[in-house]
Every structure is written in structure tokens, then in C-alpha cells.
Amino acid sequence: MTRILGIDPGLLHTGWAIIDSAGSARHYVASGVILPTKNGTFAERLAIIFNDVSKLIDTFSPDVCSIEITFVNKNPKTTLILGHARAAAIVAISTHQIPVYEYEPNKIKKALTSAGHADKDAIYKMVRILLPAANPKTPDETDAIAIALAHANMARWVGF
Numbered sequence: 001m002t003r004i005l006g007i008d009p010g011l012l013h014t015g016w017a018i019i020d021s022a023g024s025a026r027h028y029v030a031s032g033v034i035l036p037t038k039n040g041t042f043a044e045r046l047a048i049i050f051n052d053v054s055k056l057i058d059t060f061s062p063d064v065c066s067i068e069i070t071f072v073n074k075n076p077k078t079t080l081i082l083g084h085a086r087a088a089a090i091v092a093i094s095t096h097q098i099p100v101y102e103y104e105p106n107k108i109k110k111a112l113t114s115a116g117h118a119d120k121d122a123i124y125k126m127v128r129i130l131l132p133a134a135n136p137k138t139p140d141e142t143d144a145i146a147i148a149l150a151h152a153n154m155a156r157w158v159g160f
Contacts, residue, residue, distance in 0.1 A: 001020050001021065001022040002020070002021045002022070002063045002064060002152070002155070003018065003019075003020050003021075003029070003060065003061065003062045003063045003064075004018070004019050004020075004021055004062060004063070004064055004065070004066060004148045004151050004152055005017070005018055005056065005057070005060065005062035005064070005065040005066070005093070005098070005148065006018075006019070006065075006066050006067075006144040006145060006146070006147035006148025006149070006150075006151065007053070007065060007066070007067040007068070007089050007093075007144060007147065008067075008068055008140050008141075008143035008144040008147055009049075009067060009068065009070070009082065009085045009086035009088075009089050010082065010085055010140060011036065011042075011045055011046075011049075011081050011082065011084070011085040012035070012036065012038065013033050013034070013035060013138065013140040014033065014034040014036075014049050014052075014053075014085060014089065014140065015031070015032075015033050015034075015138065015139075015140030015141045015142070015143050015144030015145075016031060016032055016033070016034060016053070016056055016141075016144050017030070017031035017134075017141065017144040017145040017147070017148045018030045018031065018056070018060045018062060018148070019131065019145070019148045019149065019152065021152035021155070026130060026131060026149065026152055027131075027133075028131040028133040028134040028145075029060065030060065031134060031136060031141050031144060031145055032141060033137075033138055033140050033141050034048065034049055034052040034053070036048040036049060042081075042084075045085075046084060046085065046088040047088075049085055049088040049089055049092070050088040050089070050091060050092045051092075053088070053089045053092035053093060054092045054095070054096070057092070057093065057096045057098065062098060063098070063099075064098060064099050064100075064101060064151065064155075065093045065098050065099070065100045065101070066100075066101045066102075066103060066147050066148055066150065066151030067086065067089060067090065067093075067100060067101070067102055067103070067147065068086075068102075068103060068104075068105060068108065068143070068147055069102045069103060069104045069105070070082050070083050070086055071104070071105055101151055101155075103147065103150055103151065103154075107150065107154075108143075108146055108147055108150040109122075109123060109146075111149070111150035111153045111154050112126045112127070112130070112146055112149055112150060112153070113126050120139055120142070123142060123143065123146050124136070124139075124142050126146070126149075127142055127145045127146055127149065130149055131145065131149070
């Protein structure tokens, strides 16, 4: 069995999910959203992401982490800010010596729905089908579960 931490990084909302994977079996463990304070400084928000991801690792002891790769937005500043949030999570994971696997959004969607351009509703429906115990409350939480599931599905085929 492999315990997977899925991370959907963001400066305002960082989705996270823990699933267990063994062969083709998947088991939902927990999920949620890290919510840095909106009025905190940039550095304080990054510290919250780092600290909360570290707490998740201490609580759930994942074997691996899968995280979404930042895509280039129309606004380069947004891309850069998202990259910082992603880096805060990756550093927290790496300091615990947990392997990090990075996936592009279209590969995550394809691993779940067979369509690289699936919309949020299709992703939510597949998460609910594949993990009926999961009941994500936000798109960030849904995406984190999808990222963990995508890793479980792809790891089976490529031998991670």
C-alpha cells in the first residue's frame, strides 16, 4: 500500500488530499484546504502553507506526494505568485524526504477522465465515482483528490 498526498497549490487556497493506493484499489483517507490569512503578508502566507503541509505530513505519514505543475497564466505575476505557493509546499515535503511527483493539469485530467481538457464538473464526478467516501467541499479540495488519484493511476502503469 502507498499513501499519497495530493496538493493543489495556491496562495489563497491550497487543496490537499490523502489517499491510500494498493494495486487498483483506492481508499479515501482525508482532504481539505489550507487557507492562509488574506490580510497576512506574502511571507506569512507562504509560511502558513509550509507549516500546514508539514503538519499534514506529521499527521498522515504519506509515502509520496503528487503536486500540480504551475501553468503559465495570462498574467505573469499570478504565475509567479502561484509558483511561490507551490515551492512552499514542495520544500515542506522535501524536508521530510518524501518523493515529489509533478503533473501537468491536462495529464491529471486525462488520468481521471481520459480527456485532457475535462472541466471541473467532470473532475468532481470522477472523484465521487472513484472515491465515494470523498465529499469535497471546494474545487481546490476536489483538485487535490484528483491529483492524488492521477498519481495512483499513473504510478501503476509506469512503476513509481
